[in-house]
Amino acid sequence: MNGTEGVRHPRGRDLPPEERERRLRRIWDPPRGILGALSVVDHKIIGRRYIATAFVFLALGGVLAALIRIQLATPEGRLLGPDVYNQVFTVHGANMMFLFAVPVMEAMGVYLVPLMIGTRNIAFPRLNAFSYWIYVAGGALLWIAFLLDFGPDVGWFGYVPLSGPQYGYGKRADIWAQMITFTELAALAVAVEIVVTVFKQRAPGMTLDRIPLFVWAMLVTSFLVIVAMPAIMIASSALILDRLVGTHFFNPAEGGDVLLFQHLFWFFGHPEVYIIFLPAVGMVSTMLSTFARRPVFGYLPLVMSLITIGVLSFGLWAHHMFTTGLPRVGESFFTASSMAIAVPAGVQIFCFIATLWLGRPVWRPPLLFVAAFVVTFTIGGLTGVMVASVPLDSQVHDTYFVVAHFHYVLVGGAVFPLMGAIYYWFPKMTGRMMSDRLGAWVAALVFVGFNLTFFPMHVLGLQGMPRRIYAYQPELPWGGLNLFVSLASIILFAGFLLFFVDVVRSAVRGAPAGDNPWNAPTLEWATTSPPPSYNFDGIPVVTSANPLWDDPETLPVATGLRVDRRELLVTSVQRAEPEARESSAGASIWPFLAAVATTVMLIGSIFSPWAVVWGSLPIAVALVGWFWPKGAPEDEA
């Protein structure tokens, strides 16, 4: 802030490249040892941990899916009793939604957004570390409870009164409700980080119309998280209060209302679908452009469609409640708004196909997953139009038709793009390529296995098979299709297994990737694979939406950042003009300690309301420790 500052604090541009790298590494590299591992705030390390953990939960949820398919393969299946079965499908659903789908999308954002917009770390890196630990604690809570046979058994949306004080036995429903508090806390933290990172840390020159589409998607998603997740936290907290201290929010005998819970849950629950889907749209847009070898067709319509879906998603929640007897006028509104969301979704599909049409598609594994996505997701979208109709929904609601529908949307619409994205960004994350040959096999097995498994479920639902039944009587005509579905799922499981094999094999001895193996246009490919702890030596300066296609050889950079403290560039929200050289918080054990203290308080409050009181003290101590300045160079100015 004064004239001599440049002399006292050497800047990168005055040093030879090797010396600059040495100093940057000294200041940015994560600390060593176990304590160091718990103190890491590097968004890439936390992002990788987040992604890996989410895939562990995917595999665990897959095991539960296998149990379900064995149980239902024959009438009156004997593998699981009703008590265990109800836990299995509840944990499967809650795990896939809260511990896999949302976190893995947020985690891809945590890893990729700072790299794609050319900054050195995510905003609020310690909050990011805290978020990861809270997420792990929430996942552990659910799974440990399940393995000890007190896992939640009320379905992933935990409707009252079944989950309420009168009918939800023991602590099972509380485990469900508190697991939600954990995961939503983690998701909200990441959402705030991503919004601020995208608003304030974009590379100079990255104006709004030069933001990569994946970053746009994560930005809209983060706003959805910010506005939607408080609703579920209120619903689950009110449920815990009903169960623990005798409030009557959902008790009709004392002026409460059963449907209030459903309104609150779905006010969150419908945007939740788009919280999972929009990042996938961003991934597809990014991969399509790279493999069609041209800029994506309709950048502006795609951005508008992301925002439109984000806004509309808050006007749809009641279409999950069409069979509860809401007033017809209200239902008509929700039918119209649910159908209206087909318009921006249609625009997206149109732009994707137009990009392929005008480009020259290169057949690498990510493109295979994109094709699988278009084929499968379109079916899910069209059955979505069907369930948006009140009269049709009255037949298919809560049947296997709906089970088929949402798996088409979530697996076809989000998991296929995600698997493509792993093939696409794995080289950046690890420095090694995944196998093209295995990738093609994975795509084929998963695509064929998925459709053979889930398409017949539409028919089962129309034939009257409700969801969430642990057994069905042999007289009912569902045995044949169920057996077929169970056998077909073996193909799907084989595909996922091969995927995990390829990930592990490639991580150990995949071919070296180089900086930009796909000849892609966005900034994350401008740095090494894997990127150094400080991401970019010089902060990129952006002049177009596809900077690396403009000049694949030379990167224009901003110089002048210090090399003796973690420093990054803050730019203006709209035009990304440099405003300040901001410091970025260094490694710290306090976020981990704060997460431990929060975990103790949240789990304690399942058992006693007083845990909120005594549990808050350690949290306060941890937070003061977290924010108290330690005299590090990052605290200056």
Add this chain to the structure above:
Amino acid sequence: MSARRLVSLVLAAASCAACSPIQSALDPQSPQAESLHELFWLFVVVCSVVWLAVMASLTLALLRNRSTASEATAAGSRTPALAVGAAVVATVLIVAGLTIASFLATRSLATDGGGLVIKLRGYQWWWEATYPAEGVVTANEIHLPVGRPVRMELSAADVIHSFWVPQLQGKLDLIPGRDNAVTITVTKEGVYRGQCAEFCGLQHAHMGLIVVAEPPAAFDAWARAQAAVAAAPTEPEAQAGAALFQAKACSSCHAIRGTAASAKVGPDLTHVASRRSIAADVLPATRGAFAAWIVDPQTIKPGANMPAIALEPAELRALSAYMTALK
């Protein structure tokens, strides 16, 4: 119409060649379900056309310019306003058409006044049916006169359940603290099956409901018989069973009108043997099934609220004889 029939046939054949669809939305038997069925096929046809169009353009797009070259063609993209505009207009038109069709079909879910009233109350895990005008209380099996609108008044005693007989009408939830109603007009005689469609706990899978649609005269006869109190058993074994029913735990949960048993915790058993099945359509209403259910309900429906009661073999025989006599 014939194309629809064909698809119906293929769908049916794909799943099960020989059995009749006893709980299927694809085989409507009332005007309400028929209109939902027609709407369903309209949606299927429109959605299939849209999907095929998307698939055709995807295939063409992928095959048009196949290349293995890896150089980028950073061709400037022209403003795609016109193309995107056309896509938007097409989607809007399709969606608007389907929305209007959906609104029209919504009328079939409407509830009319008049006609027969049946109060259906959901319990974990069985159905109580009351005919206020006819003075009938029964469980898990309802009878309707063909051709007459029936107003089903739905309520729940414990958790949320959902009334769904797919051949007759779309589903509607039974919600504690909120009463719902739906009208059904069955046009064809027959026996239809439904089952609870909203997850309601341990035995959600075994909460079946039988609907018998019969000619008005037969219905009237049924209603008169059901409204009557239970006839005293004549056979000695059944008489012993009647005494046991009052002495053992049975009467603390179940009612048999015409006797001292009047508890309302479990299903009314006044004419239990006249029903086609017991335990919410889990077992046939035979003497053997009664005995099996009484002696070990927790193996048949784990978690059901009916406890196993210790009985001597002779007592069990007597009780099941009594149940079988409750025609």
Add this chain to the structure above:
Amino acid sequence: MKQRPALDVGGLPLHGLGSASPTWWGTLAFMLIEGTGFALVIAVYLYLMSLAPAWPPEAPPPDLAAGTMVTALLLASVVPNLLLSRWAAAGDLRKVRFGVVLMTILSSAPLIVRAFEFAALNVSWDTNAYGSVVWLLLGLHTTHLLTDLVDTVVLAVLMFTRHARTSRRFGDVQDNALYWNFVVVTWLPIYVCIYWLARV
């Protein structure tokens, strides 16, 4: 990739204030989260009110005195709060020290009166759904009063240490002042809900 210097940012300040500060935006984002939370609980209040045959059911409406006094105290605290924010923007450490101590006192006062508000509700949380929702509204807002008070206390202590004299710290004071204004503003609809909707 090769690098080509295209821009020198060495002359930029080491910390931005206001909209140039990520922390300021982070505070806004958290306010959006909590504002949504408050709005939803108010929606729950209105929803339950629309279902009830009488409101409040079987209880007199809350007594006005304590709640109105809290409202007055909160509104009165806004003026010194804005002054504190201005002093922090100007980097005047002496005035800021005075301001944070003053705000510590001014944000404790409503918390003390708040204790009497719970008694003035005339209903317990486990009486009926009305009781549950007014306790939730009041409890949620009290949590915010409490956390902001702790924040202010820590900041006040910090302003008397060697870490005080940096623009980063003055930014913290401004963000904290912004947050206090948020806590005051969100109280107003809650106050109307709890005390006046129960009287219409």
